Amino acid sequence: MERHDAIVIGAGLNGLVAAAYLARAGLSVLVLDRASAPGGIAAEHEIAPGYRLPRFALGSGGLPPRIAAGLDLPRHGLRFIRAEGGVTCFQDGSYHANYRDGVVHRREIARFSRRDADAFTRYRRDMLRAARGLAPLLAGPARNPAKGLFGGLRARLSLADSIAAIAPGDLRDMIRLWTLPASDFLDAYFESDAVKAHLAAAAMMGSTLGPCTPASASRLVLPWLSESGDASGGAPETLMPFGGPAALVDALTSVILASGGRLRMEAEVTDIRIGDRKVQGVVLANGEEIAAGAVLSGLDVKRSFLSLFQWKDLPEGLVERVGRVRMKGVAAKVNIALDATPGFPGLPEGCPSLGGGLRLAGPIPAMERAWADWRERMPPRDPLVEVLIPSLLDPSLAPQGGQVLSALVQYVPEALHEGPWSPERRDALGDLVMARLAGVSPGIERHVVALEVLLPNDVENEIGLTGGDYAYGETTLDQMFANRPFPGMGGAETPLRNFYLCSPSAHPGPLVMGGAGANAASTLLGRLGKAVRT
Amino acid sequence: MTPDTAHPNESQDAEIDLGNEQAAVDPALFEEMPPEPPFTRTVHTTPLHLVTSAESRTNRWTDWNGYTVPEVLTDLGDEYRALRGTAALADHSPLVKYRIFGRDALAFMQRLVTRDLAALEVDTAVHVIFCEGSGLVLGDGLLFRLGDDEYRLVTEETHLAWMMESAQGFRVGIADVTATLALLSLQGPLSAACLNEAGVANMDGLAPLAARWVDIAGMPVYVSRTGASGDLGYELWADAEDAPHLWRHLMDKGAPHGLRPAGFALRELARLEAGFPRGGKDYLSAFAAVASGDASTPFELWRSPPVAFGKTVFNGGRALRALASAPPRRRLVALVADGLEPVSLSSVLSGGRMVGSVTTSAFSPARGANIALALVEAVALNGELAVTASRHEGLAFRETVLGARVLPEPAWNSARSLVLPAPLRP
Numbered sequence: 001m002e003r004h005d006a007i008v009i010g011a012g013l014n015g016l017v018a019a020a021y022l023a024r025a026g027l028s029v030l031v032l033d034r035a036s037a038p039g040g041i042a043a044e045h046e047i048a049p050g051y052r053l054p055r056f057a058l059g060s061g062g063l064p065p066r067i068a069a070g071l072d073l074p075r076h077g078l079r080f081i082r083a084e085g086g087v088t089c090f091q092d093g094s095y096h097a098n099y100r101d102g103v104v105h106r107r108e109i110a111r112f113s114r115r116d117a118d119a120f121t122r123y124r125r126d127m128l129r130a131a132r133g134l135a136p137l138l139a140g141p142a143r144n145p146a147k148g149l150f151g152g153l154r155a156r157l158s159l160a161d162s163i164a165a166i167a168p169g170d171l172r173d174m175i176r177l178w179t180l181p182a183s184d185f186l187d188a189y190f191e192s193d194a195v196k197a198h199l200a201a202a203a204m205m206g207s208t209l210g211p212c213t214p215a216s217a218s219r220l221v222l223p224w225l226s227e228s229g230d231a232s233g234g235a236p237e238t239l240m241p242f243g244g245p246a247a248l249v250d251a252l253t254s255v256i257l258a259s260g261g262r263l264r265m266e267a268e269v270t271d272i273r274i275g276d277r278k279v280q281g282v283v284l285a286n287g288e289e290i291a292a293g294a295v296l297s298g299l300d301v302k303r304s305f306l307s308l309f310q311w312k313d314l315p316e317g318l319v320e321r322v323g324r325v326r327m328k329g330v331a332a333k334v335n336i337a338l339d340a341t342p343g344f345p346g347l348p349e350g351c352p353s354l355g356g357g358l359r360l361a362g363p364i365p366a367m368e369r370a371w372a373d374w375r376e377r378m379p380p381r382d383p384l385v386e387v388l389i390p391s392l393l394d395p396s397l398a399p400q401g402g403q404v405l406s407a408l409v410q411y412v413p414e415a416l417h418e419g420p421w422s423p424e425r426r427d428a429l430g431d432l433v434m435a436r437l438a439g440v441s442p443g444i445e446r447h448v449v450a451l452e453v454l455l456p457n458d459v460e461n462e463i464g465l466t467g468g469d470y471a472y473g474e475t476t477l478d479q480m481f482a483n484r485p486f487p488g489m490g491g492a493e494t495p496l497r498n499f500y501l502c503s504p505s506a507h508p509g510p511l512v513m514g515g516a517g518a519n520a521a522s523t524l525l526g527r528l529g530k531a532v533r534t
Numbered sequence: 535m536t537p538d539t540a541h542p543n544e545s546q547d548a549e550i551d552l553g554n555e556q557a558a559v560d561p562a563l564f565e566e567m568p569p570e571p572p573f574t575r576t577v578h579t580t581p582l583h584l585v586t587s588a589e590s591r592t593n594r595w596t597d598w599n600g601y602t603v604p605e606v607l608t609d610l611g612d613e614y615r616a617l618r619g620t621a622a623l624a625d626h627s628p629l630v631k632y633r634i635f636g637r638d639a640l641a642f643m644q645r646l647v648t649r650d651l652a653a654l655e656v657d658t659a660v661h662v663i664f665c666e667g668s669g670l671v672l673g674d675g676l677l678f679r680l681g682d683d684e685y686r687l688v689t690e691e692t693h694l695a696w697m698m699e700s701a702q703g704f705r706v707g708i709a710d711v712t713a714t715l716a717l718l719s720l721q722g723p724l725s726a727a728c729l730n731e732a733g734v735a736n737m738d739g740l741a742p743l744a745a746r747w748v749d750i751a752g753m754p755v756y757v758s759r760t761g762a763s764g765d766l767g768y769e770l771w772a773d774a775e776d777a778p779h780l781w782r783h784l785m786d787k788g789a790p791h792g793l794r795p796a797g798f799a800l801r802e803l804a805r806l807e808a809g810f811p812r813g814g815k816d817y818l819s820a821f822a823a824v825a826s827g828d829a830s831t832p833f834e835l836w837r838s839p840p841v842a843f844g845k846t847v848f849n850g851g852r853a854l855r856a857l858a859s860a861p862p863r864r865r866l867v868a869l870v871a872d873g874l875e876p877v878s879l880s881s882v883l884s885g886g887r888m889v890g891s892v893t894t895s896a897f898s899p900a901r902g903a904n905i906a907l908a909l910v911e912a913v914a915l916n917g918e919l920a921v922t923a924s925r926h927e928g929l930a931f932r933e934t935v936l937g938a939r940v941l942p943e944p945a946w947n948s949a950r951s952l953v954l955p956a957p958l959r960p
Contacts (some may be wrong), residue, residue, distance in 0.1 A: 099573060103600040107572035114710055119695035122821040129824060233822075285544075348571035357934075 004030045006524065007282055007292040008502065009269045009308070010464075012040025013245070015298030016252035017063075018502040020071050022136055023224035023261030025530050027519075030290065031256065032282070034268035034464075038253055040298070041044040041463055041470070044246035048450040050399035051337035053406050054245045056459055057470075058333075059390050060357060062239030063228065063248070063514045066139070070518075071255050078251035079242040081393050085223065085235045086356035089440045090363070091364040093346050096198040097353035102233025105245055107157065112192035123189045124233065130177055138225070141480045141519050142490035142507035155420075176431035178218050178477050181210075183364050185217035193363050205386050205410060206510065208328050208474050210371030211364045215476055222511065230312055244390050272308045278497035294498045296520050301325055301473060301485040301505035302466045305494075315495045321486045325505070329456025329468030330374065330381030334433050336405040337398070337449040342389075342441040355393045360385040360436050374411030379425055384410045385436055387389040387528060402449070414456045421455050429453055461509055472504035475511065492520035541786035569585075577602045580627035581716045581774035585781045589795040596798050599691070601628040604797035611794040614899055617763065617804060618946070620792030620960075621722030623784055624801055626904050627771070627777070630675075630692050631715050636706040643685055643819035646849060647677065648832065650842035654679045657745045659760055663832050663839055664693070665850030669857050670829040672696055673813045676760060678745060686771075688717075690813035696821070700849060716777030720784065721767030721804065723948075726956040729757070729768060737768075738955040739909040751783045759956070762801070764808030764946040766956055803896050806907060807866050809944035811835055816866060816893040817906050834862040834909070863912050864890065868941040869921065871904040873934075877905045877923040882914075883935065889914035892921060901945045905938075915940060 004027075008019045011033035037043055043056030053059065062080045063073070085098035096112070097453030099105040110117035112484050176185060182203055186196040200211040202223055209216035227236040241248045253263060271283035272295060281291035297304040305314060305322045310507045347354065361367060361384050370382050386408045391398040398404045409429070416425065430453040437444050456468025465472070485505045492500045492507075502520030504510045554715060578601050580586075589607045596605040604627060607613065616622045626739055647662040654660055654677070662677045669847055674772040675689035697708050720728060729737040734748045734757065745758035762766030772780050783795065802812075816835075823829040832854065833840035841854055869892075871879060876897035882890035890910030898905040906921065919938045924931065950957060 085890070097571075097573075103597070104572045107578075107600065111569065111572070114692075115694045115698050117694075118692045122695065125821055125824050129826075132824070348574065350574070351571065352573060 001281075001289055001291050002029045003281075003291040003446060005292070006030075006294045006296060007032060007290060008296045008298060009033075009282065009304075010040060010298030010503070011035070011038035011249075011263060011265070012298045012502060012503070013042050013248065013252070014502050014517030014520075015040070015296070016249065017067060017071070017514040018254065018296050018298070018521040019261055019263075019517075020252050020255040020259070021518060021521030022521040022524065023256050023259035024071065025525050027528075029256065029261035030292075031261065032267045032269055032284070032290075033263070033265055034285075036265050038263055038493060039246065039249040041459070041465065042249055044244065044249070045335070047335050047404070047452060048337040051402060051449065052244070052246070052397050053184070053335055053390065053404040055335065056333055056454065056463060057245055058357075058386060058408050059388050059406050060238050060240050060242050061513050062226070062241060064139075066513055067514045067518050071252070073248075073251045073255065076251040076254040076258070078247060081240045081242050081355075083238045083240060083356035083393060084353040085238045086202065087347065087351060087363050088194075088201050088359040089344075089346060090194060090197065090361060091439065094194060095193050095347055097347075097351060098235035098356065099353065100232060100234045100237050105234035109192075109195055110315070112194045113190070116190045116192050116195045119189045121233075122197050126173060127221055127224040128227065130173070130221045130228065133174070134221060134225065137481060138508040138512050138515065141523060142484065152347060176217065177221065179215055180217040181212045181214050181388050182216040182220055183212045183368075185220065186364075190399050197361055197363045198359075200364050200367060201359045201384055201386075204367060204371075204384060205359075205408060206331065206470055208326075208330050208471075209476070210368045210411075213371065218477070219236035219475075225511065240390065240393070244394065244396055269308065271310075272499070274309070274496070279499040292498075294500060294524050296492075296500045296502040296524070298503045298517070299464060299467050300469070300503055302327060302329065303464055304501055304503070304505070309496075318495055321488070321504045326474045327467040327469040327472070328474065329414040329459065329470075330411050331468075331470060332409045332429060332456065332531065333454040333459070334407040334409055334430065334451070335454070336407070336437075336451045338405060338444070338447045339449050340401060340447045341392075341403050342405070342437075342444045342447065344441050346440055354389070358387040358389070358440070358442065360440060363466040371411050374413050377413045377415060377417040379416055379429065380409065380412055380432065383412070383432070383436070385433060386410070387437070405437075407433060407437075414460075421457065421506060426453055426455060429455075442461040471510045473509065475509050480509060481507060492516070492523040540943055548706050549550075580625055580776045582625040582627060582718070585778045586625050586797075598798055599628040599630065603628060604835070605799050606797045607795050610799050610803070611899070613794055613800045615805065616792060616794035617722050617796065617800060618765070618900065620725065620794070621720060621724045621728050621788060622794050622796040622800060623761050623781070623788065624719045624721075624796045624798075625781075626719040626801065627669070627710070627712075627715075629717055630689045631711045631717070632687040632689075632694070632697065633680075633709045633711045634687060634706055635683055635709075637683060637730075638704040638706050639683045639685055642701055642704040642706045643677065643687075644845060644848060645704070646697065648842065648848060648850065648854065649840035651677070651679075656681055659743045659745060659758055661840065662687070663836070664696075665832065665854065666696070666820050667850055667853065667855030668820075669831055669850040670823075670853045671817060671832055671835060672707065672819045672821060673684075674835075675812075676791055678758065680756075686711075691819060693819075716772050716774050716780075718770040718772070718777065718781060718784070719761055719767065719801070720770060720788075721761045721763040721765060723766055723795075723950055723957065723960060724788075724791045724793070725767050727791050727958045728784065728793050730958055731791060732784050732787040738958055739879050740768075740956070741954055742952050750780060753780055755780060762805040762810045764804065764944055764951060765948040765951070766950040802894070803898070804946070806894050806905065807900055807944065807946035808899050809907070809941075809947075811866055811907060812894070817909075830864075830866070831857050831862060834864055835855060836893040837867045862912055864906060864909055865915060866893070866909050867915065868944060869887070869906045869908050869910075869919065869938045870898075870901055870941050870945070871906065871921050871923065872937040873904065873923070874902065874931075875925070877904055877925045877934075877936075879904060879908075879921045879923050879936075881922050882908050882938070883920045883922065884911075884914040884917050889919075898945045905941065905945050 008015045008031045036198040041056035087097040106117040203219035223236045268285040269282045273281045391403045459468035594605040625662045663674045671780040678686040696754045756771040819831040837952035879892045892906045921938045
């Protein structure tokens with residue numbers, strides 16, 4: 001029987017990262033995926049001849065430098081684009097853009113409020129401080145936040161007396177961030193509704209929380225996680241792989257192959273063999289068995305445990321605990337191929353922030369209503385739309401003159417109150433998104449070459465992601481850090497010997513691209529006595 | 535108009551029938567200009583930009599608070615000799631200026647700043663510091679009392695959000711008048727003589743930190759005997775429209791006395807010699823300090839900061855009281871380095887250990903040596919200090935360690951700055 005040191009189930013980004021680390025450490029690695037090409041939600045898709053974009057993922061975001069450098073990805077052709085961090089278009093025709101340059105960004109805010117332009121200094125300081133507090137927690141394996149997040153604080157509080165500064169506010173800052181709604185949090189800094197909506201819209205994408213829902217303030221930190229504090233004082237930038245997520249997948253695949261690892265596509269794992277109370281290998285859909293020293297699952301936590309194992313083989317209580325992990329779809333993906341570059345008359349000509357993406361949003365109460373609709377399982381009436389036109393910065397993604405437009409639409413429920421999504425409802429959602437796009441780019445509908453709407457259910461059916469939840473499990477504090485995916489299993493190591501979880505269902509979740517894969521690899525290598533920095 | 539832009543039928547369009555009440559009006563005059571998006575406006579100019587750029591012989595510009603201002607107009611050495619020997623005129627309009635007015639203006643200012651303002655008379659100015667609740671410095675600046683209920687605060691950075699937050703419960707108005715109020719800085723031993731020549735009578739009788747409304751060539755100008763040069767000097771506050779005329783008038787009348795225009799580099803050199811720290815450069819506002827250790831207390835930055843514990847509640851008061859009793863853990867000090875060549879200074883060492891960082895450094899012609907402002911651990915200040923210095927020699931980059939001493943007195947601190955009446959001749 002074929003045998004490998006490690007088998008990775010699922011050739012998604014985290015599976016590939018894990019496999020690359022393991023292969024580089026000298027293990028014989030086999031990556032299995034039921035799709036015909038690697039990439040998972042990041043896989044490239046040709047929506048019309050010559051128009052390429054990731055079918056399910058939006059396409060922005062970059063690996064942290066420690067992973068990109070640790071896997072030597074630049075030598076395998078990976079380049080990142082640093083773009084100005086996006087622009088929000090409001091329904092009243094106004095817009096708010098992000099600029100990296102502090103002076104320019106403050107002038108941008110001053111268009112709405114001079115006071116807020118000044119308040120941004122403090123907001124930026126607090127976001128960067130929070131991001132720096134989070135960074136060590138997100139960088140390595142799961143740690144107990146009670147020790148990390150709040151414990152470090154105790155040390156600083158006791159120091160504070162002697163160095164006569166800071167601290168008493170720190171505890172309050174941290175509690176505010178993890179408990180408050182984003183709206184209340186922003187009220188403490190800004191007066192302009194546009195400024196607040198702009199910041200909230202960026203934070204809420206991918207979240208199951210609304211901007212007025214408690215604990216949603218923690219999402220505000222996300223754009224700042226990869227930002228270094230000594231930048232020029234403006235808004236954080238957007239990082240994108242040149243060539244789209246497909247380039248990231250290609251570079252990772254190249255690392256795996258170069259290190260002697262293997263990928264096998266169209267190979268669906270249906271079962272995991274357990275013998276001698278430990279995982280021993282996998283069974284494919286065609287009945288073939290492959291033995292392995294360790295199995296890493298890049299599938300979400302529910303699919304990993306509930307569909308790959310006989311439930312009776314699982315330790316007591318596990319099925320119950322896995323069942324209780326909250327995974328909810330919130331977003332639909334709309335992919336559009338255009339035969340011309342859309343114009344945005346509401347934006348100033350040549351606005352550099354467009355490259356970092358475009359958000360169509362209303363004020364915070366409208367976002368909250370959109371969230372409330374989702375809770376009531378209503379079809380979206382006034383959704384939050386995040387648009388990326390990756391071909392603006394990377395023309396190789398579309399034929400000459402054409403553009404590909406990738407959009408995430410939020411909040412979209414998995415099923416409607418009336419039952420499953422009907423074809424009419426799906427078309428209506430596509431029309432609604434087109435109408436919103438036409439609101440900022442009149443005439444865009446005349447240039448559509450191809451359009452597809454992918455609902456949370458489609459994501460579940462095609463990729464296997466439970467609920468179509470791009471976050472692989474809600475990212476509220478109760479399901480983060482040592483509690484991710486559930487208390488008692490904080491990190492990649494599962495209750496089953498030789499079985500590891502390398503998907504964002506494990507720490508650090510979707511907050512660090514590739515982080516879960518890197519953690520799983522280092523956990524396994526640590527078990528094998530091979531210390532490798534990830 | 536060049537022939538290519540002239541319209542052949544222009545003469546018809548231009549004819550306006552004065553007898554017709556329905557006179558044709560160019561609608562473009564009343565069209566609202568769309569505001570320029572921030573990213574396109576790479577040059578943000580002060581009201582004096584046209585006159586200062588006309589003086590530029592170097593085409594060297596710099597960014598000051600988002601405004602493009604001349605770095606050096608002719609030659610830094612010439613400008614310096616004018617400043618210390620005769621007089622120099624510079625555009626300081628990018629400084630942030632707030633007008634604070636209303637019934638509670640005094641009470642609000644008392645709340646905002648650490649100094650006691652009860653004795654501040656109309657038409658005088660004082661140096662003020664303001665802190666947040668934990669006693670960390672947000673900024674410092676010059677506060678003018680313009681009237682019974684009116685003040686002007688002049689700072690290096692913007693503080694509008696903090697001022698508005700602090701103004702809760704006070705009946706005051708706060709306006710940012712940076713763009714509409716031009717500031718001309720006239721500094722140097724002959725600055726009073728230049729003003730005298732420009733037609734301002736009795737300027738020599740103006741006491742240090744005092745101010746007065748005067749008429750210069752028909753323009754109302756508020757003149758204060760202030761400035762960060764460590765010498766006699768005046769600052770002239772004028773309407774944006776008047777400012778270019780005021781500049782030309784002063785240059786015309788002052789040139790015979792040796793008055794020269796100067797750029798931002800000279801202002802930085804002068805304030806370094808005089809030992810004035812600059813917000814955003816020598817210290818960070820507590821709201822901008824991402825690493826909490828980057829924020830400073832007033833006791834670290836100034837030798838005897840104006841903190842009036844006697845007055846009623848003010849921002850940071852309680853924390854400052856606790857901070858005042860403990861010796862500061864580090865101090866902002868003026869250093870002079872050994873060695874006579876201009877170099878750039880970076881870290882401060884003591885016994886081979888890094889004990890501080892240089893925040894501003896330059897070659898001081900007055901001392902004939904490199905001087906610096908540096909934040910240094912207080913415990914190291916009693917021992918021997920050294921600074922790392924670097925310079926380019928051809929393609930080679932040389933790094934050396936030079937001995938350094940703390941300057942007990944600023945490198946330039948002329949008695950003239952306090953003399954009354956101000957001298958009208960050298």
